[in-house]
Amino acid sequence: MQAAQTGLDTRHVLAINVPAVSYGKTPEQVVDFYKESIRRIEALPGVTKTAFGIVVPWRDAGSFGPGFQFSTDGHVRAPGEEDPRAQLRTISPGFFAALGVPIIEGRDFNQLDGQSKDPVVVVSQTLAQRMFPNQDAINRHVYWTDPVMKFIPGISTAPHRIIGITADIDDEHVVPGPCLTVYNPFEEGPMFGGRLFIHTSANPYSLVTPVTQLIRGMSIDQPVERAATLEDVRAEVLTPDRLNTVVFGVFAAVALAIALVGVAGVLAFSVSARTREFGIRLALGSQPRHLLTGVVVEGAVMAAAGVVAGTVSGYALARWPAAIS
Numbered sequence: 001m002q003a004a005q006t007g008l009d010t011r012h013v014l015a016i017n018v019p020a021v022s023y024g025k026t027p028e029q030v031v032d033f034y035k036e037s038i039r040r041i042e043a044l045p046g047v048t049k050t051a052f053g054i055v056v057p058w059r060d061a062g063s064f065g066p067g068f069q070f071s072t073d074g075h076v077r078a079p080g081e082e083d084p085r086a087q088l089r090t091i092s093p094g095f096f097a098a099l100g101v102p103i104i105e106g107r108d109f110n111q112l113d114g115q116s117k118d119p120v121v122v123v124s125q126t127l128a129q130r131m132f133p134n135q136d137a138i139n140r141h142v143y144w145t146d147p148v149m150k151f152i153p154g155i156s157t158a159p160h161r162i163i164g165i166t167a168d169i170d171d172e173h174v175v176p177g178p179c180l181t182v183y184n185p186f187e188e189g190p191m192f193g194g195r196l197f198i199h200t201s202a203n204p205y206s207l208v209t210p211v212t213q214l215i216r217g218m219s220i221d222q223p224v225e226r227a228a229t230l231e232d233v234r235a236e237v238l239t240p241d242r243l244n245t246v247v248f249g250v251f252a253a254v255a256l257a258i259a260l261v262g263v264a265g266v267l268a269f270s271v272s273a274r275t276r277e278f279g280i281r282l283a284l285g286s287q288p289r290h291l292l293t294g295v296v297v298e299g300a301v302m303a304a305a306g307v308v309a310g311t312v313s314g315y316a317l318a319r320w321p322a323a324i325s
Contacts, residue, residue: 001238004175007167008057009100010230014204015056017225018215019194027154030191033218037196038092040214046202051099052092052186053195057171057230058237060193064088069146070182072131073159083145086127086180087172088155090190095183096122096166098199099230106138106164113163114187119156122164124181137162142182154189174237204229259306267299 018037020030034052041050055063067085077083093109096102104125113120121142128137141159149155166183170176184190198207208227215224228236271278278291 001175001241006176007101007169008230009199010234012199012201012204013099013230014198014200014207014227015230015233016196016211016227017193018196019223021219021221027189027191031187034092034186034194036218037215041196041198041211044207044210046200047198047207048201049094049098049199051095051197053095053197054090054193055171056195056233058174059233061172067180068144068149070142071145072142073140075131084180086182088182088184090184090186092186095197098197101167101169104165104167108164109185114185119158119160119188120163120185121160122166122183123162124168124179125165126168126178127180127182128165130180137165152190174234263299263302266302267295270298271295
């Protein structure tokens with residue numbers, strides 16, 4: 001799990017929770033706050049790119065549940081089939097560059113997207129391949145069909161034109177897999193939470209204090225929380241799995257030690273019970289190495305029988321929970 005390739009530049013990206021205090025502010029004012037924050041942070045020494053998102057990979061997994069139902073141009077459901085589900089992410093221009101994710105086809109958002117009458121989106125590579133097989137997804141349309149969408153302020157269920165296709169960003173699982181994701185420009189929303197991603201060529205943690213001071217200078221009551229590199233976020237998420245691995249490894253080592261002591265004890269008892277036999281065989285001309293080889297083979301046979309029995313039992317027990325679930 002630790003060695004899995006995420007497709008993100010985890011070492012040089014600092015993620016900070018900056019949930020805007022939106023009480024008494026219009027959505028436009030909230031967007032302007034983030035735009036100004038990004039502009040000022042990018043002026044700091046060592047910062048190469050800053051962007052806005054609503055989810056920190058892995059740390060905020062499950063924030064939007066299983067995703068929302070959607071459809072696309074020309075998509076026809078089979079009888080009894082539901083529309084597929086995709087994750088919705090709101091981002092600013094430069095988000096993919098900040099995380100080190102390539103745009104495979106088309107383009108990223110710009111400052112005009114989200115302000116025109118032509119709503120646009122960027123989609124993940126898996127979504128484009130699944131919904132438009134052997135076709136060009138650029139300038140095709142995707143739209144939300146999930147009934148929940150009418151209760152989310154700022155979300156339009158009108159068709160959105162696809163302007164770009166990006167490599168998959170599986171921000172839900174530490175071992176990445178194919179994912180269906182639709183990215184909205186942050187002028188459109190939704191603006192739940194609020195995270196800033198800062199790509200830097202310097203030590204990312206050296207930016208925590210100046211970024212905090214900068215944002216607090218814009219709004220004294222603005223929370224600035226949980227600053228960490230994506231590498232450390234991933235390590236934190238993996239901590240329970242790492243602990244489980246250590247605990248089970250210790251138990252396995254203890255079990256192996258008990259098994260070795262047991263085999264050694266049985267062999268020692270067998271040898272002590274056959275002392276007279278060995279003495280007679282030596283007196284009749286048997287070589288000591290032949291006696292030693294016989295004892296070692298006897299132990300190896302017991303160990304092999306144990307390995308076979310343990311393997312068969314382990315395989316059966318591993319399949320049993322899956323069979324009853």
